[in-house]
Amino acid sequence: MPEIGVTSESVAAGPLFELRGVGYSYSGRRVALDGIDLVIRPGERIVLLGANGSGKSTLLKLLDGIVAPTSGAITALGRDVAAVAAGEDSFQFHREVGLVFQDPDIQLFSATVMDDVAFGPLQLGLSASEVGERCAEALAEMDIPHIADRAPFELSGGEKKRAAIASVLSLRPQVILLDEPTASLDPRTKWVLVDLIQRLAAAGRTLIVATHELDVVPLISDRVIVLSEGGRIVGDGTPDEILGDRDLLVAANLIHEHLHEHGVVAHSHPHDPEDGHHPA
C-alpha cells in the first residue's frame, strides 16, 4: 500500500483548528453558522452531522480557508483563516488542507481525470516521475485507473465523486475535509471510501467528514459534532453517545420520529429474531 503518512510535523503540537465565536452569513443576511466554538486536534477523525442547510458545507469552506468568518475568528494550522481567505500564504495552506467539495463539478475542470489528478502535484513543481507516482497512487486509492483518460463531464455521478477525491489525495494533504463523500455511491464504492478513510486516519491524517448518513458514522469517526438547523453546535461526543441520543437526532432532523430509524444503529448489530419488531 502506498505511503500515506503525515509529512509535516510543524503543526503536530497544538490544536489544528481553533474556532472562537464563529458566525457566517451569506450576503450579510442568511445566517449559515452561529456562535461556533470548536477545537480540532491533529489526528482526529470527525464527522460533522447535520440536516440539509445546517451549515456543514459552510463550515468546511471556512476550515479550508475559502471564505472568512463574518464574525469571530478561526486559527488553522497556526494561521488566521481570514488572511488565508484573502490569499495570503494560501498555496502553502492548501498543500496541507484539502477539501473535497460536495459537488464534484466544482472540483473537476480539466480535459481528463488524469489532468485533474495531476494538477495539484504539478502546481507543487514536482518532477514528472513524482507527479506520475502520486497520480497512480491517488487513482489506485479510489479504484479508478480505468477512467484516467476520460473527460470528467462524461462520467457518472459516483465516478466524478471518486475522481474529485483522487484530485485532492494526490496533494497528500495532512488534513482532509470531505463533504458528503459517500452520498450517491453504490455499496462497494462506499466501502472503498470507508476503507480509505480508515487507512488515512490510521496513518495519522486528520479527517473531517460532513454527512447526514448515519450508518457510516461509527466506521469513520471517533468524534461526532452535530449542527442544528440554525447552524449551531448542539452535540459533540463519541459516535456511541451521539447515535444513542435519539432526542438529539430528532431535534437536529437527522431522524424523523414517524420514520422507522432502522438504518441508524440496527445495521451495526445483528437482528434479534425474537424481538418481533422487524417484519419479515
Ligand SMILES: Nc1ncnc2c1ncn2[C@@H]1O[C@H](COP(=O)(O)OP(=O)(O)OP(=O)(O)O)[C@@H](O)[C@H]1O
Ligand atoms: N451561496 C449561498 N448563498 C446564499 N445562501 C447560501 C449559499 N450557500 C448556502 N447557503 C445557505 O446557508 C445555509 C447553510 O448551507 P450549507 O450548504 O452550509 O448547508 P449543508 O449543511 O451543507 O446542507 P446540505 O446537507 O444540503 O449539503 C443554508 O440555509 C443555505 O441555504
Ligand SMILES: [Mg+2]
Ligand atoms: Mg452541504
